[in-house]
Amino acid sequence: MLLALVGVFGLAVGSFLNVVISRVPRGESVVRPASRCPGCGSPIRAWQNIPVVSWLLLRGRCRSCREPISVQYPLVELVTAVLFVLVVVRLDWTWSVPVYLYLTAIGVALLVIDLQTHRLPNAIVLPSYPVVAVLIGLAGWGEGDGTALIRALVGAAVLFGAYFAMALAYPGGMGFGDVKLAGLLGAGLGYLGWGELAVGGFSAFLLGGIFSIGLLLLKRAGRKSGIPFGPWMIAGAAVGFAAGGALFDAYLGLI
Template sequence: MTVLIATCALLGLLIGSFLNVVVHRVPRGESVVRPASRCPGCEREILRRDNVPVLSWLVLRGRCRGCGVPISVRYPLVEVGTAAVFTALGWVVGPSAALPAYLYFGAIAVALALIDLDVRRLPDAIVKPSYLVALVLLAAASAGTGDWGAYGRALVGGAGLWFLYQVTVIVKPGGMGYGDVKLAGVLGLYLGWWGWDALVVGAFAGFLIGGVVGVAVLLTGGSLKTKVPFGPSMLLGAFLALFIASPVAQWYLGMAGIAPSV
């Protein structure tokens, strides 16, 4: 297990470096493959030795080797953050056929949350292909574990959460963007595969976190007209559900006087 978690952490650093490119280029409609990364100051192509996650930023003291222009601390933070997400997923999923599916989920969660915070948009270029990727990876997970019931839950979860958000948009126009609706279907696939409790807790947690963020905005001087991206709340709620859904469900059933199933 230690080797698995260490591998996930290292992979997270590498993927995090790539996600910095994704977050910067995808909203602009640019290729994430070409051209190679360049310094925004002198436009010099970044050398491979200067592109090692976290380490290169520390060695260069956060500046371009060529022109000395500052390099945002956000770059190593995204790399470390992605490594932390991958480490947590490696721990909770374990050495399972489902791990690739949930590592992909972790990667798009980091990218989409940052993009939504930056430009208030969840790009179709990431969200739409994620449906197909999720369906394929979760099918592979069910094939590997032999649990095809989980795949059925994923399909129901994806359709159900998409429908819930679709109804919400219709009932309260302007309350959220349609990008949130499309993202909901992807999250429903992952939450449904994990379990019914994760689907319910993940859906509720997204709205709860969004409400808390909204209150915080008001308390810090914002207004009801302040636009706050909802995508990060949805993604964080879904991520947390993978860890807390089971104990939360048992707590709720206990409070309701219902004996949890064994």
């Protein structure tokens, strides 16, 4: 029952993330005006805002003008709900759950925005620093784990510093949006453990490299093609969160 409630909460958050994804890149408020059809401007009524269900009932079209409604909307809602449940399953009911639910939510929004615009908006990333700092501080206090707080600080500093150095060395290949996101991901991974930090940081380059090589082999991109790296940073962090400790221990066992 509790996991089902988490899933419902994730659907609601996913619905809000659709607003964030649509408006933040354009510099618009996520609060006002109320949601409207981008085609005809008709206000979206309350029953039309029920996550996933409304899209299915409307058959993916605006009730007024019949313009198609992107499948992105229910997908973002569903993915957010599933990820929220997986976060709770991974961590159980601990003080650190709010940290990773928040990072999951902004991760979903940033991933979609970066794919669409090749940007990681400061309006999402920068305010997340104090939010994550407070949530991690509360988690460390509640769990009585000062060492985890130190790891979070070190993780943020290490990933931020590494990405900052890469951005300076190769400005065309690494943006400062990636640098700012790296600090947040480093804090979250570091709080969990050194293995999660190492695997999460490395997985971003591994996954991004495999994808880039695949595009080159398929001739869908050239050596100078711009490929957003934020989604791979987020995917790598997800790998570190889900299995970083076990993978790191297995690697140490091999050597």
